[in-house]
Every structure is written in structure tokens, then in C-alpha cells.
Amino acid sequence: MTVSTKKDHKLTEAFLLESERLPSSPLFAELKRQAGQVLSDAGLPTIKNEEYKYTGISKRLTDQLPNLGPSAPFADIEQEMKAQEALVRAVGGYTLVCTNGRFQPNLSTVDQQQFVVSSMASLDSDSAAQIGQIEKNEADSFTALNSIFFEDGVYIRVPAGKIIDRPILLINFVKATEKGSCVHPRTYIQVGKNAEVTFIEQTVWLGEATVFVNAVSEWTVGQNAHVRHYTLQNGRKNDLAVTNTRSSIHQDANFTSIVLSLEGGMIRNNLSLDLRASNCEGNMYGLYLLNGKTHVDNHTNVDHMQAHAESNELYKGILTDHSRGVFNGKIFVRQDAQKTNAFQQNNNILLSEDATVNTKPQLEIWADDVKCSHGCTTGQLDEEALFYLRARGIAKDAAKALLLHAFAGEVLDQIKEDGFKEYCETLVHARLGGNY
Amino acid sequence: MLSIKNLHASIEGTPILKGISLEIKPGEVHAIMGPNGSGKSTLASVLAGREEYEVTEGEVSFKGKDLLELSPEDRAREGVFLAFQYPVEIPGVSSTNFLRTAVNQVREYRGQEPLDAVKFLTLMKEKMKLVEIDQKLLSRALNEGFSGGEKKKNEIFQMAVLEPSLSILDETDSGLDIDALKVVANGVNQLKTKENATIVVTHYQRLLDYIVPDFVHVLYNGRIVKSGAKELALELEEKGYDWIKEEVSGTAV
Numbered sequence: 001m002t003v004s005t006k007k008d009h010k011l012t013e014a015f016l017l018e019s020e021r022l023p024s025s026p027l028f029a030e031l032k033r034q035a036g037q038v039l040s041d042a043g044l045p046t047i048k049n050e051e052y053k054y055t056g057i058s059k060r061l062t063d064q065l066p067n068l069g070p071s072a073p074f075a076d077i078e079q080e081m082k083a084q085e086a087l088v089r090a091v092g093g094y095t096l097v098c099t100n101g102r103f104q105p106n107l108s109t110v111d112q113q114q115f116v117v118s119s120m121a122s123l124d125s126d127s128a129a130q131i132g133q134i135e136k137n138e139a140d141s142f143t144a145l146n147s148i149f150f151e152d153g154v155y156i157r158v159p160a161g162k163i164i165d166r167p168i169l170l171i172n173f174v175k176a177t178e179k180g181s182c183v184h185p186r187t188y189i190q191v192g193k194n195a196e197v198t199f200i201e202q203t204v205w206l207g208e209a210t211v212f213v214n215a216v217s218e219w220t221v222g223q224n225a226h227v228r229h230y231t232l233q234n235g236r237k238n239d240l241a242v243t244n245t246r247s248s249i250h251q252d253a254n255f256t257s258i259v260l261s262l263e264g265g266m267i268r269n270n271l272s273l274d275l276r277a278s279n280c281e282g283n284m285y286g287l288y289l290l291n292g293k294t295h296v297d298n299h300t301n302v303d304h305m306q307a308h309a310e311s312n313e314l315y316k317g318i319l320t321d322h323s324r325g326v327f328n329g330k331i332f333v334r335q336d337a338q339k340t341n342a343f344q345q346n347n348n349i350l351l352s353e354d355a356t357v358n359t360k361p362q363l364e365i366w367a368d369d370v371k372c373s374h375g376c377t378t379g380q381l382d383e384e385a386l387f388y389l390r391a392r393g394i395a396k397d398a399a400k401a402l403l404l405h406a407f408a409g410e411v412l413d414q415i416k417e418d419g420f421k422e423y424c425e426t427l428v429h430a431r432l433g434g435n436y
Numbered sequence: 437m438l439s440i441k442n443l444h445a446s447i448e449g450t451p452i453l454k455g456i457s458l459e460i461k462p463g464e465v466h467a468i469m470g471p472n473g474s475g476k477s478t479l480a481s482v483l484a485g486r487e488e489y490e491v492t493e494g495e496v497s498f499k500g501k502d503l504l505e506l507s508p509e510d511r512a513r514e515g516v517f518l519a520f521q522y523p524v525e526i527p528g529v530s531s532t533n534f535l536r537t538a539v540n541q542v543r544e545y546r547g548q549e550p551l552d553a554v555k556f557l558t559l560m561k562e563k564m565k566l567v568e569i570d571q572k573l574l575s576r577a578l579n580e581g582f583s584g585g586e587k588k589k590n591e592i593f594q595m596a597v598l599e600p601s602l603s604i605l606d607e608t609d610s611g612l613d614i615d616a617l618k619v620v621a622n623g624v625n626q627l628k629t630k631e632n633a634t635i636v637v638t639h640y641q642r643l644l645d646y647i648v649p650d651f652v653h654v655l656y657n658g659r660i661v662k663s664g665a666k667e668l669a670l671e672l673e674e675k676g677y678d679w680i681k682e683e684v685s686g687t688a689v
Contacts, residue, residue: 388524391484392538392594393512393545402537406528406577 007043008058012141016040018068018180019148027123028147031132035147038137045141054326054358055268055297060240064210064265069180070149071211073102077173080206081107084171090423091200093166099173101185102152114164115197120153120186127155131188134218135246140270142242146184146216153186160192160222167198167417174213175206185215193222198230198417205235210265212240219247219255223277226254228416231269234262234427237292241267251277258414261288261296262427272301275309275337286315287411289431290323290355297326304337304367313344316411318404318432319355330362331372338367344374349381349407404432437462437499437633438483438602444493445482452478454658455494460602463630467644467669468637470655471677476637477521479655480606483635484518485511498602512538513545515632517600519591521607526578531590532560534578535597542598563596567623585616592623603627604635609643621646641673654680 016039025032045052046059061068077099088095096117097107103119110117120131137144158164174183191197203213221227233241241264247255261267273282288296302311317325327346348357361374381403389399408428415421438460445453452475460466470476482489483496485508496503503511526534539559540550551559564571569589579587588608595603605624609617624634624647636647644652644666652669654662656677661684662668672680 382524382526385524385526387486387508388520388526389534389538390508391512391518391520392534392598393509393542394534394538395509395541396507398537398541399509402529402534403526406526409528 006046006049008046008062009043011058011062012039012043014068015044015145015148021069022149023151025151027121027125027128028131031137031147035137035144038144039141039148042138042141042144044145051299052268054324055266055295057240057242057266057268060266061212064238064240065181065212066209067176067179067181069182070151071100071175071181071183072177072179074099074175074177075104077107080173080204084204087171087202087423088169090419091167091169091417092419093198094168096154096168096170097173098154098170098185100175100177100183101150101172103154114162115159115168116157118155120155120188121151123155130190131186131218134220134248135216135244135272139246139272140244142214143216143244146186146214146244149182149184149214150186150216153188156187156189158189158191158195158197161194162192163195164197167200167420169200169202172201172203172213173206174203174211176209176211181210182212182214185213187215187217189217189219191219191221191225191227194224195222196226198228200230200232200420202232203235203241205239210238210240213242215241215243217243217245219245221247221249221253221255223250224252225250228256229258230415230420231257231259232262232424233260233264233267235264237263237265237294239265239267242270243268244270246272246274247282248274249276249280249282252279254281254283256283256414257285258411259286259298260424261286261290262431264294264296266295268297268299270299270301272303273311274303274305275311276305278306278308280309282309282311283414284311284313284315285411285414287408287428288315288317288319288325289408289428290317290319290325291321293322295324295326297328299328299330301330302332302342304331304333304340304342306336307338307340309337310341311343314411315346316407317348317357318351318407319348319357320351322352322354324355325357327357327359327376328362329360329374331364331374333365333367333370333372335366338369340367340370340372342370342372346376347407348376348378349404350378351381401432405429408432438503439497440494441496442494443479443482443491443496445478445489445491447478447489451492452489452658453482456655456658456660458653458660460633460635462601462633464651465628465634465636465647465649467649467652467666468635468655469639469641469652469669469672471681472639474655475658476639476655477606480518480604480635480637483604484508484516509541510545512598512600513542515601517595517598517603519588519595519603519605519608521610523579523587523591525580525582527580529578531574531576531578535560535594538594539597559597563593566596566626567593568619569593584611585613588612588616588620589623592620596623596627599627601632602635603632604637606637607639608636609638609640617643618646641669644669656680656684
């Protein structure tokens with residue numbers, strides 16, 4: 001009985017039924033078959049499921065989605081591309097475009113000298129076999145859901161030793177169509193030994209209707225490779241999104257994730273870093289600025305498997321109105337992972353009485369010679385600091401903005417690419433400049 | 437310049453100030469002394485506009501305006517400056533950015549053009565010399581990791597930059613060693629003009645060796661119980677506050 005209430009049977013069945021209408025996909029047949037099995041067994045989570053306790057995403061999907069089918073591809077996005085010009089210019093790199101999860105090579109700027117990019121649907125069978133090897137279907141029911149439904153996606157290979165000269169920007173345009181309201185983007189990025197790449201992702205929501213974006217992104221970071229991965233979540237108030245991102249990090253490699261959540265309906269981010277070998281480093285930073293009824297849930301998981309690895313984590317939130325933030329940071333240190341350094345911090349400022357934060361560090365440490373620290377704070381804006389600034393002649397709103405900027409700045413300062421950093425700062429600035 | 441009449445103030449329903457009256461004219465230095473808990477810092481806070489205090493009676497006019505009606509920022513813009521007893525550390529806000537924002541908001545209020553980066557830097561450099569503050573401190577976040585003395589110096593530096601007409605030093609001397617005390621006092625003395633006034637709130641007479649007051653007021657139990665010339669401070673230093681307490685309770689009962 002308890003098991004069954006953790007599963008949203010009705011929604012799970014509805015999705016499985018919907019999946020029967022999908023065209024067959026010989027390339028990913030085994031992955032999809034297994035995903036079907038996993039989803040049918042585990043089911044989509046209700047809030048009785050400990051991992052989704054605060055984030056009733058299944059209920060929101062049931063209530064808000066008119067159609068559980070996958071949204072149809074579309075290509076005519078000239079106008080919409082123009083609207084993204086500021087971002088494209090700020091990033092100043094390569095732009096990859098997807099519409100409803102389908103890669104659009106003719107809308108993308110690709111330099112095959114720098115990196116290899118291909119549509120998932122046209123992969124050779126060896127490459128296709130890699131999909132689902134890092135983020136396994138069992139990891140999360142939404143990953144299994146993605147595996148069942150994705151029909152295309154982006155596959156990138158950065159050759160060994162290649163230092164990609166400019167950031168890669170992936171824009172995923174999504175909109176509901178008659179066929180369905182769901183998009184299941186899938187990316188797989190393989191970064192070779194000694195290579196370096198910066199990757200920026202943004203989803204652009206088109207039209208008025210609610211869309212559910214259920215993304216899975218898999219990374220494999222080779223020896224001594226350096227990767228920076230930015231996710232910009234800045235959609236609309238009715239958007240629903242789940243992301244499952246997992247990075248498999250090898251010896252001496254470095255993977256940094258920065259997630260900026262500025263707008264949305266309900267967003268759940270599952271970020272997992274597998275620190276597979278010694279001397280590798282995983283960094284997780286996040287900033288969420290929430291208002292209205294926006295709900296953002298960041299579940300992170302870092303798995304220290306071998307000795308001498310390091311992880312750093314800092315998530316910060318500013319919340320107002322009826323918004324809700326959830327942070328769950330798991331640090332897992334295996335028995336072999338001696339001399340691990342793992343740091344975690346989550347700080348929140350609540351600007352209204354009705355905003356809430358649920359924050360939970362979760363440490364599981366099996367090695368005995370490690371340095372781990374974690375801390376979380378949730379409070380109001382520092383009244384004493386506010387008074388200090390006002391007592392020097394700075395208006396209340398400006399003083400507030402100054403303090404909030406300083407708070408958010410600690411995360412924004414982690415963005416190393418000047419153009420993109422400025423772009424993000426402008427977005428944050430607009431939000432913090434008085435009318436939050 | 438500042439006229440306080442029968443000022444009563446309380447915090448969370450507890451009366452702290454119980455009828456303070458004080459007149460301050462341009463060019464004057466007033467020292468306010470008294471034992472711990474007598475209401476010295478409360479008076480400073482109420483004048484600067486700290487919102488946790490409720491003024492229950494009385495009035496305060498500053499250059500003809502009702503000071504109590506003004507927000508803390510407008511008081512500062514009108515020329516009131518409070519040097520904090522405990523300057524606040526504000527991580528992530530750079531000292532320079534903070535001061536430039538403050539200076540330009542004050543200028544805007546007064547209908548003056550904002551200072552550009554170059555002019556502001558010139559102003560900073562000029563005032564830095566005055567209080568012997570290290571430029572390195574100002575490139576850091578506001579007061580973050582500053583020593584006690586550095587924080588107090590920074591208060592006087594801000595005062596120098598903002599050029600207030602009424603400065604209230606709230607126990608600026610507490611906890612300072614003699615060298616830091618001299619620097620702080622020297623800064624205050626150099627900023628003194630015929631047009632501006634200073635209120636020095638202190639527990640110790642020592643500061644008054646360096647900042648010589650025109651008047652000394654003794655605050656006890658929320659009232660000014662004795663006023664006099666600078667010699668009063670010396671008497672207090674010698675005899676402590678007990679004789680004042682006795683005198684007050686003797687007359688009050």
C-alpha cells in the first residue's frame with residue numbers, strides 16, 4: 001500500500017499509453033524497452049516519494065497538461081531566433097539550435113574542426129549505444145520517461161586535446177502543438193582527454209500554452225579535461241520542467257555547473273556528479289530568484305568514488321511572494337575516497353512572509369580521512385546592514401538592491417565568460433532593481 | 437541647528453529616553469556621557485532614525501525641519517551623520533561602490549550633479565589622507581574583516597567624504613588603542629568648521645582630551661541630569677558616575 005502511493009499510477013499509465021503511439025526507433029530500441037520497464041515499475045513520483053516530497057510535479061503535470069504526447073517538430077523560427085540575438089552576441093560562440101528537442105543543423109553554426117556535433121537520430125550504432133550509459137534509466141523516473149519519448153537530440157564529441165576557442169550555446173525552442181505538450185530534450189556530450197569546453201544552455205518557451213520540458217543530459221569528462229556548463233532557466237510562469245544532468249568525471253578533470261533559475265512555474269533540477277577517479281574536481285553553483293508562485297527544486301548529488309577529489313557547492317536563493325525553493329544536497333563519500341574535500345553551502349533570503357525554503361544537506365561518509373563541511377541559512381535581509389546603508393543617504397530600495405546584488409554576486413562571480421556574465425548580470429540587475 | 441525638546445523614546449514598549457532637551461548650535465561640540473544603559477546610544481539611534489525605536493513624545497528639529505518625520509536616508513541627505521558604535525560588515529558590497537552611491541544620492545537630493553568616477557576618486561584620495569586610512573582597505577568589501585580600529589577609521593573617513601553638518605559619534609572611542617584614538621580624534625578635529633556641529637557620545641573621558649567639547653551633558657536613566665563645561669568630564673573621570681546617581685536619586689525621591 002505504501003509503495004503504491006509513492007507512484008502516480010494514473011499519470012504513469014497515461015504516459016505509457018501515449019508511448020504506444022510513438023514510431024519505432026530501432027537505434028534506441030533496447031534503451032527504450034528498458035526505460036518502459038523501469039517507468040512501469042517505479043512510476044512517476046507523488047509527494048509521498050521522499051525524493052519528491054516538496055515538489056508535486058506529477059500533480060502539476062496532471063492538472064496543467066492538456067496532452068501528454070510529444071510536441072511536434074517545427075522549423076520556422078526566424079523571428080524567435082532574432083529575439084535571442086542579445087544572448088547569442090553576449091556568448092559570442094557557436095550556436096546550436098533545437099526545436100522541441102530536434103536538432104536543427106541548418107539553423108546552427110558548427111565548426112567541425114572544433115567539435116563534432118550530430119543529431120541523435122542519425123548516430124551510428126556504436127555512438128547510439130552510449131546514450132543512457134551515464135544517466136541510467138533507473139536514476140530517476142523522469143529519465144526513464146525521457147528515454148521512452150526522445151526522438152532526437154544533440155550528440156557532441158570534443159576531441160582529445162581540443163581547447164574549444166569559444167563557448168557553445170545550445171538554444172532549445174519549445175512550444176506546445178496539437179500533437180502534444182511535452183518535450184524530451186536529450187544531450188550527450190563527450191569531452192576527450194585534455195580538452196576544454198564551455199557549454200551554455202537556454203530553453204526558450206514559445207506561445208502561450210503550458211509546455212513540459214523533461215531534459216536529460218549526459219556528460220563524460222575525460223582525463224584532465226575542463227568543462228564549464230551553464231544552465232539559464234528564464235521562461236514563463238506556467239512552465240513545467242525537470243532536468244536530469246549527470247556528469248561522469250575522470251582523473252584530474254574538472255567539471256563546473258552553474259544553474260541560474262530566474263523564471264518558471266515548477267522546475268526540478270537533478271544534478272549528479274560522479275567523481276570517478278582521483279584528483280578530479282566537481283563544482284556546483286546555483287542562483288534562484290523566485291517570485292509569484294514559482295517553485296524551484298535543486299537536488300544535487302556528488303559521489304566521491306576515489307581518493308583526493310574535491311567538490312564545492314554553493315546555491316543561493318532570493319525568494320518573495322508565494323514562491324518556494326527546495327535544496328537537497330547529497331554528498332556521498334565512498335570508503336576508498338580518502339582525503340576527500342567536500343564543501344557545501346546553501347543560503348536563502350526570504351523577502352516575504354509567504355515565501356518558503358526547504359533545505360537539506362545529506363551527507364553519507366564512509367571514508368575516515370576526509371574534510372567535509374556543509375551549512376545552510378535562511379533569513380530575511382539583514383536589517384542592520386540596510387539601516388547602515390540608509391544612514392549614509394542611500395534610499396531604501398537602492399540599499400536593498402545593493403545588498404541583494406552582493407548576495408547574488410557570489411554565484412555570478414563564478415561565471416568566467418565576460419560576455420555571458422554581463423548578460424546574466426543584466427538579467428539579475430533588472431530583477432533586483434527595486435521591483436523584485 | 438539641532439533642537440531637541442522633551443524627547444521620549446521607547447523600544448518594544450520599554451521607555452529608554454524620558455524627556456531629553458538639548459540645543460546645539462553650529463560650531464559647537466557637545467559631549468554626552470553617562471553610565472552604561474543610561475540611553476546614550478539610544479539618543480544617537482533615534483536621531484539617526486533607527487526604526488526599532490518609537491518616539492512617544494517630544495520633538496526634534498534640525499535646521500528648521502522636523503527631523504523625526506524624515507526617513508534615515510533623508511536625514512543623512514540633510515546632513516546628519518551617525519558614526520556607528522558597531523559598524524556593520526557587508527560582504528560583497530565594495531567600500532568604493534557603496535560610498536560613491538551614497539555621495540551621489542546625497543548630491544542628487546541636494547540638486548547637485550553626480551560625481552563621475554574620476555572626480556569621486558580625487559575626493560576619496562583627498563579624504564583618505566585626512567584619516568590615514570589605507571587604500572587597500574577601501575578596495576575590499578565594506579568593513580569585512582576590518583579590525584575594530586579600521587572600522588572606526590572607516591566611519592570617520594565616510595564622515596569626511598559626506599561632509600555632514602551634524603556628526604554624531606556613538607562611542608567611536610570604545611575599544612580603540614591610543615594610536616587609533618588619536619587618528620580618529622585628529623580626523624574629527626580637522627573636519628570641524630564654524631558651520632558644523634558634533635555630538636560625541638562616550639563612556640570615557642579619555643576621548644575628550646583629544647576632542648575638546650564646548651559642553652558636557654550627563655545622561656542618566658533617560659534624562660540629562662547635569663550639564664556643564666569640559667571640566668565636568670574631568671570630574672566624572674575622577675569620581676565615577678556614582679555621585680551623579682546619588683545626586684539624582686537624592687533629589688528625585
